[in-house]
Amino acid sequence: MKLTISRTLRAAAVALVLVPSAGTLLTGCNDYLEEKPKHFISPEMMGDSREACDQWVTGVYSKWINDMFRWSNFPKVLELDADYTSGPDWCFATLGAGNFQGDASIVNTMWFGCYSLIQRSLMAEKYIAGMSSIPDHYRDNAIGEVVFNRAFAYFLLVRAYGEIPLKEVALVDGGTLNSPREPIAKVYEYITKELERAAGLMYRRDDPNYQRGHVCAATAAGMLAKVYATMASAAMPEGTGIIVRTGAPFETIGGEQYHTGLTNFRFAKTAVKGYEEMDAAALYGKAAEWAKKVIDGEYGLIQLLPYDQLWKRSSATDSEFLFSVQSVNGVEVYSNAVHNYYAGTMSGSDADVIIEGHWVGNTTHWYKLFESTDRRIVDGVQHRFRYNYNLEKEQGMYYPRDDEWTLKATGYDAAGNLVADPVAPFNDGIQYYNNLGAECLAFTTKYSDVSDPTTKFADANWPFLRYADVLLIYAEAMAETDHSDVAVTYLNQVRARSEARPATDPGDPVQLRSLIIEERAKELACEGDRRWDLLRWGIYLQAMNAIGGRDESNVEKNRTERNLLYPIPQDEINSNPYINANNPGWN
Secondary structure, three states: OOOOHHHHHHHHHHHHHHOOOOOHHHOOOOHHHOOOOOOOOOHHHHOOOHHHHHHHHHHHHHHHHHHHHOOOHHHHHHHOOOOOEEOOHHHHOOHHHOOOOOOHHHHHHHHHHHHHHHHHHHHHHHHHHOOOOOOHHHHHHHHHHHHHHHHHHHHHHHHHHOOEEOOOOOHHHOOOOOOOEEOHHHHHHHHHHHHHHHHHHOOOOOOOOOOOOOOOHHHHHHHHHHHHHHHHHHHOOOOOEEEEEEOOOEEEEOOEEEEOOOEEEEEEOOOOOOOOOOOHHHHHHHHHHHHHHHHOOEOEOOOOOOHHHHOOHHHOOOOOEEEEEOOOOOOHHHOEOHHHHHOOEEOOOOOOEEEEOOOOEEOHHHHOOOOOOOHHHHOOEOOEEEEHHHOOOOEEEEOOOOHHHHHHHHOEOOOOOEOOOOOOOOOOOOEEEOOOOOOOOEOEOOOOOOOOOOOOOEOOOEEEEEHHHHHHHHHHHHHOOOOHHHHHHHHHHHHHHOOOOOOOOOOOHHHHHHHHHHHHHHHOOOOOOHHHHHHHOOOHHHHHHOOOOEOOOOOEOOOOHHHHOOOOOHHHHHHOOOOOOOOOOOO
16 A cells, blocks of 8 residues: 555545544444544545545555554554564563553554454445446446455454454444454455455556556455465464474573574474364465466566565565555654664664664574575664664674674674774774674664654555565465475575575475475564464464573563464453453453
């Protein structure tokens, strides 16, 4: 999704009808479904025109920004609870430490935000479908866009909460506020049906009517592949083997702490509740089918971007970004704090000094998954940065503390001998050092390129679905349907982009499966995927608990079965007579 300034103005217009008042989400579990207009503009007053159609569509899209990303609850609700993700304990102390009810306002955004978006999309579809003065293709595409958004919201919900209510009729058409939770299989049946419908309604990317930055038919097809792969992996037999490279963060040698190397843990998949009766082979066949449609260009040419272009703002509407949330720099209502959390807000006087943020990064174990020449860590990780408290002593931080980067940053070798001068860009008169805490993590550069790095509310692009993800889904589906040679070919398409060494077929299904899952951890890091990959493969508890308690930033990583699902908001339980208990382990 892209909201340019003109689109933003149209979003503001539709917000008069659709955006709830400030107190709406606090008053009761179902009040969030009853959008309260700020001004007296009825839906019928929107009219029957292309402009009115655009306003309805933009009103649905705008929900992602205002209020799901606006208050920084997204992407935290997707991202903080994972094995390779870390940061300061104050930032991770509740959600990141497994206490999902400790800061309910964050987790509840998933429930309230998605259901509000679902209602908004149902209402938009109703009024767009009734328009007669616009071309059929224009109306169909608009319906496809709002249907896609609705299906994706349900996908987020079913992954997070398990059984959930299905609301298929807008409140204005007699839909009910209160509904029972439906079986997981039924929810997925609805999601796949709606995504397939959206794929048939929306423009191909090469259609002259397609508007860059919007979702298209390839987006729905790619998301179908991801949905089917989620069901398929969750349905794989209990005991399926998966290797994860992880372990305790530190070891003590000679009285000093050092980062440990990686240990291969072979986990046996546990059953994923609600998916036991699904046919994994058939579902992987569907995942492969839809991914291949995208790969073969059935919905327009979709390509990987060159690595040096991938995370530039100018590339945000290129084809690799099949679905992403963008925003407007410095406009609080239509901006996000993604840049602040991952890259840090910079000082106005000295653009390389971090004055706020820089809180979410990856652990050293994640960093060690890569070959030293892989551009995803050479260029994709911040190796040199300065916090405002470094200024007084003319100091800065470097990452990681290994032989190569220590020598580059300080001139000292592993034995502590000064053997050279620091090399560019460390030869700037600043004294660089490293520590073992949350200040020195593998911080991503994915969200560094924003219009104004000195503002907290910037225009970072948040990717929900990239073409690289589709390629890895296809590789996974091929691996699980006995086409290992094809799987390795498509795995290597992703690896080649970052100049990683080509993978070879290990000749063992467990090792190939593990390579692909690990590649996802590397390629999609800091994009809100890791927790959900661990859950769908039934290895979440094993992977989290293999860390041995606390990670290198002292974040609690021990998990129990209650952490497999998010808790349903208490307001929903209080108000919905069909839901009288929370997910297991939650109050």
